[in-house]
Amino acid sequence: xxxxxxxxxxxxxxxxxxxxxxxxxxxxxxxxxxxxxxxxxxxxxxxxxxxxxxxxxxxxxxxxxxxxxxxxxxxxxxxxxxxxxxxxxxxxxxxxxx
Numbered sequence: 001x002x003x004x005x006x007x008x009x010x011x012x013x014x015x016x017x018x019x020x021x022x023x024x025x026x027x028x029x030x031x032x033x034x035x036x037x038x039x040x041x042x043x044x045x046x047x048x049x050x051x052x053x054x055x056x057x058x059x060x061x062x063x064x065x066x067x068x069x070x071x072x073x074x075x076x077x078x079x080x081x082x083x084x085x086x087x088x089x090x091x092x093x094x095x096x097x098x
Contacts, residue, residue: 008032009034011028011029011058013044013057015056026071026073030063041059
């Protein structure tokens with residue numbers, strides 16, 4: 001069982017994978033504060049904006065501390081947290097390509 005202290009927010013960065021044409025993601029900057037996570041996402045976007053390699057998306061996602069700690073880098077799972085709950089939507093997998 002997790003307590004409310006274990007729930008929080010992280011910045012999610014989605015990266016293109018040129019060799020495979022796919023997308024990978026990672027979570028950074030866990031915090032229990034949504035406001036702080038949103039500020040951190042803005043700073044992260046600014047940091048990457050001038051670089052030669054940029055993330056496809058920088059978003060804030062709800063995530064538990066244990067899940068954040070266990071999450072690997074360069075993950076391609078479609079079941080990982082997305083920003084959909086913040087938008088009042090259910091997370092769904094993308095439609096298959098024709």
